[in-house]
Structure formats: C-alpha cells, structure tokens
Amino acid sequence: MTQKDDELDSLVRKRVRALRVAQGWSLEELAARARISPSSLSRIENGQRRLALDQLVTLARALDTTLDQLVETDTDDVISSPVIDAAHGRMRWPIKAEPGMTVIRQRLTGPPPDNPARLRAHPGREWLVILSGTAVLLLGNRRFRVETNQAAEFPTMLPHALGAEAGPCEILGIFDRDARRGHRNDEDR
Incomplete structure (x- = not known):
C-alpha cells in the first residue's frame, strides 16, 4: 500500500x-x-x-x-480567503449554496477536543467564516488553523471538531440540510 x-x-x-x-x-x-x-x-x-x-x-x-x-477525499481546498469587491466595498466568501441551508453565528471559547474519539462525522457539507479570533479545525488526521476573514468548507463525513485557539473566536457556520441535522443530533445528547 x-x-x-x-x-x-x-x-x-x-x-x-x-x-x-x-x-x-x-x-x-x-x-x-x-x-x-x-x-x-x-x-x-x-x-x-x-x-x-x-x-x-x-x-x-x-x-x-x-x-x-x-x-470521499476532497479536502484540498478546505481554507479559502475572501474575495474583495472594491467597487462595492464588500468582502465575500464564495460557497456552493443550495436550498435548505442554515446559517448560525457562534462564539467558541475552548479548544477542540483532544480525544480523537470525540470527533463527529455525519452526512452533509459545512462552511465556516471566522469573524474574529482564530479557530482550530480538526478534520480526520489534519489540523487547520483558520484565522479572521478566512473561510473553510468541508464534507461533514470527515470526522471533525472545531474550537478556539488562544482566546474566543466568533464564527459564522453555514450548514446544508444534512449537516444541520447531524449537529441537532449532537445537541440532543
């Protein structure tokens, strides 16, 4: 192999x-x-x-x-930077949107779990935009540092967890229908 x-x-x-x-x-x-x-x-x-x-x-x-x-192994383009629209004074993060999306703003204060068994996987796709601070995204065996104004997109079939690095961070989470259902199941526990 x-x-x-x-x-x-x-x-x-x-x-x-x-x-x-x-x-x-x-x-x-x-x-x-x-x-x-x-x-x-x-x-x-x-x-x-x-x-x-x-x-x-x-x-x-x-x-x-x-x-x-x-x-599925498509994790090469997990982190993306914003596109600046100077003509309109806007910053945007392109995502592949679809019907049934849910958007949630969250404040993370602690690090991601240090126990690999605590990583979750479920059907769906998730997008994150870091509004302030720095987040740590664990995806399978990989660890990503996602900073303010960066975004991440990944299939939630990858075992994953999210936490803050060195202080609180604010994130905007965007979930497709399946990913949101998976997170609701986590909340019920």
Whole structure:
C-alpha cells in the first residue's frame, strides 16, 4: 500500500467509527445492522482487518450513507480567503449554496477536543467564516488553523471538531440540510 492508500484506509475507518458513535450505536448494534460480527467490526475500526469493498458497501448502507461519501477525499481546498469587491466595498466568501441551508453565528471559547474519539462525522457539507479570533479545525488526521476573514468548507463525513485557539473566536457556520441535522443530533445528547 502507498502512503495515500494508508491515509484513505485510516480516514474510512475513522469515518465508520465516528458515524457509529454519532448515531449512538454500540459495536454490536452496527454489526447487527451490517450483518457482520462485532469482532470483525472492531478489527475494521481499529485497522486490524483489511477493508474489503463488499464490507464498505454493507457498512455504508447500515450507516445510512453512500460509498462515495464514505471514501470521499476532497479536502484540498478546505481554507479559502475572501474575495474583495472594491467597487462595492464588500468582502465575500464564495460557497456552493443550495436550498435548505442554515446559517448560525457562534462564539467558541475552548479548544477542540483532544480525544480523537470525540470527533463527529455525519452526512452533509459545512462552511465556516471566522469573524474574529482564530479557530482550530480538526478534520480526520489534519489540523487547520483558520484565522479572521478566512473561510473553510468541508464534507461533514470527515470526522471533525472545531474550537478556539488562544482566546474566543466568533464564527459564522453555514450548514446544508444534512449537516444541520447531524449537529441537532449532537445537541440532543
């Protein structure tokens, strides 16, 4: 396996675990839904068993997602800077908007969780604009520092968490329908 293959393998395993945890399911519950043994699922999540395509398809269905979302790796353009419209004196952040979007302004005061098991994954897409301060965005194995006037866009199928760096930060969060539903489930816990 190449390094890129290893990174994808690790990312998919983290997504499976994060989606299971986000649903509040035990290993046994997801294993029953996927019709595999709990020990096999545990070995898949922990990297002790090789991922097979047929298992990924079964796990994607059991987790109510698609195989494409489970293996998506498009994280190259996570951070973006604003576009300055000097003629109108405006700053804007282009996003791929769609119907059913929710916009939320939040104040973050603490760092992101230091426990990788606390990262969440769920269907959807999320956009952030940092209004003030500096945020730390954890996406899978990667850590991004997002500063005032920068924006981030990412698929929420990546295990993720957000926090403040060295003091409070204000963010504008934009969620598609699926991402907002995933965050509502987190709020209910």
